[in-house]
Amino acid sequence: MNALGVNKCDFWESETHRQIVSAGVVEVYEYGEYKRRKMCWHETDLYCVPSDGSMVYARNLSNVFRHSRTSYPIAVKSGCVEDIGRYLKKEKERPLIEMCMKAGLTMLGRYFLNDWGYKNTEKNINAHELGKMLCIDKGRLKRLKDINGDGKILRWLQEEKRNNTVYQDEDIMTLCEADIYPEDTKRKNPFQYLSMHKVCNYLRKQQEYRRLLGRKENMCYLWSDWCDYVDMMQKMKMDCTVELLLKPKDLTVAHNELVARISLKDSVKEIREKEKKFKNAKKLLESGELKKYEYSDGRYCIVSPGSIKDIFEEGIVLKHCIHTCDIYFQRMDIRETYLLFLRRTDKPDVPWYTLEIEPGGNIRQKKSVLNEAYKDLDDAMPFLKKWQQWVKKNLSAKDKKLAEKSDKARKDGYKQLREEKKLIWHGRLQGTLLADALENDFMEVV
Structure with a gap:
């Protein structure tokens, strides 16, 4: 904000590639070092142009393509950001793109620009009418135009024709929104x-x-x-x-209840399997070594599990995944992290929150019922910070070395999750990047 109280913002832009279209020919230029001599615009190949969205000078768009049959101006006006050179190349290879764009089916035309979409759509490129090329009749073609449908909707109209039936447009839209295909x-x-x-x-x-x-x-x-x-x-x-x-x-509640029932039914067999598979974790838990992390102060206490069975009981009661996911047992097996239980002092045997901690006291996760954290945890936060300080003062040399390894493993894990763009599928944070959620939940020893 300047002296006059007006918001100001600085912005910048860079132009690295230009494509000049003339008489249907596309010339591609790139700004950069030329033959290790100087920085300038020089001619290059189409495949050197970045594949993400590109901007065009729309003012003279119609004039440039005035004598051309291309549908590119229509595509741009519909919101298409496909690179002009690639668009013209694909349009030439796939006549359906031009036909769809000029028929008002801009979403379908853009769908056919995608290699997967074009390849996996049933079509008859030898036909002479758009409807027949799309393997639907005139009535269904009109419905497709009315809603400007894309390839997903087309596939359902084709399925409808194959089955000689009629699906409601509202149902087709719902199926497409849910990414449900005929198969x-x-x-x-x-x-x-x-x-x-x-x-x-x-x-x-x-x-x-x-x-x-x-x-x-x-x-x-x-x-x-x-x-x-x-x-x-x-x-x-x-x-x-x-x-x-x-x-x-309530599908969410019913889903989680079934998860718990299956866990209870299979728990005996799974506990034995986990004990065989993660012998170091079993030995660690049953040795009582984790009792050194137990702590109590007023309203809250930290309790350590004494067996894999204890972890199963915690997970089943709180309806989260600590007992079903091998990753937590794997981490305990190599002493990367441990599982502890946060309880109320007056109810030390009643599961409340599960903590995943590092050997040095860092808290990676704090989860309660349905793998969530609730407002009731706010009152316990000062206790957890106090516990972390207590752990920090009582760390052995061995614990400190394990803490360093755990810290590195966590950072590497976050990096990998970001690269893979893993999402959360259930609960309040559904749709959130898993790495973001884990980092927000992380509580470092200060």
């Missing part, structure tokens, strides 16, 4: 037991229900949760034909 109806999922309309209607109702509860309502996540839920129902030999069971009022 998905043949797999083990809700389509085995419900009609398409009932599947779509339930997804829409659950989306609205989650929205009212303040949860993220991404349709793809909803569909994934529901498929997981049906799969678990089948494993538990539940009657999937009973719609009251198949379509629970």
Whole structure:
């Protein structure tokens, strides 16, 4: 903000490539070091141009292509940011792009610019009419135009034609929003037991229900949760034909309850498997070595597990994943992290929060019911900081070395998660980058 109270901002831009179109010919130029002599504009190849979105000088766009058959001006006006050189090349190779753009099917035209989309769409390029090329009739072509549908919608209209039936446009839009394709109806999922309309209607109702509860309502996540839920129902030999069971009022709660039931059923066998697989973790827990981290001060206390069974009981009661994910046992096996229990002093045997800590006292995660952290944790934060200081004062030389290794492993892990763009699939942070959530939850010893 300057002296006059006006907000000011500085910005800059750089131009590294130019493509000049004349008489249908594209000349590509790059600004950079030329033959190790000087910095200047010099001619280069189309494949040297970055593949991300590019800007064009729209003022003379129509004039440049006045005598050309290309649909590029239409594509630009529809929001397409495909590089002009690549667009012209693909348009020449794929006549459907030009035909769709000029027919008002701009979303479908842009879909066909994608190599995967074009390759995996059924089409008849030898036909002479757009509808026949897209393997649909005139009525369905009109519906496609009316909603400016993309390749996903086209695939459902093609499926509709194959089955000689009619799907509601609202249902098709729901299927596309959830990333459900025709081939998905043949797999083990809700389509085995419900009609398409009932599947779509339930997804829409659950989306609205989650929205009212303040949860993220991404349709793809909803569909994934529901498929997981049906799969678990089948494993538990539940009657999937009973719609009251198949379509629970709150899918999230029902999903997590089934996870807990399966965990209880399989816990004895899994505990034995974990004990065989993670012998170092078993030995560490049963030795009582983690008792050195136990601490109590007023309202709260830190309790250490004495066996893998204790960890299973904690995970099942709190309905989170510490007992089902090998990663926590793997980390204990190599002493990268330990699991401890945060409890209320007046209820030391009642699970409240699970802590994943590093040997030096850093807290990586603090999770309660359904793998969430709630407002009740705020009152315990001063206690946790006090506990960290107590741990810091009592660290042995061995613990300090382990803490250094753990610190490096955590940073490397965050880096890998960012590169892989891993997301959280459930709960309040659904759709958030896992690395961001873990970093926000991390509590370092000060």
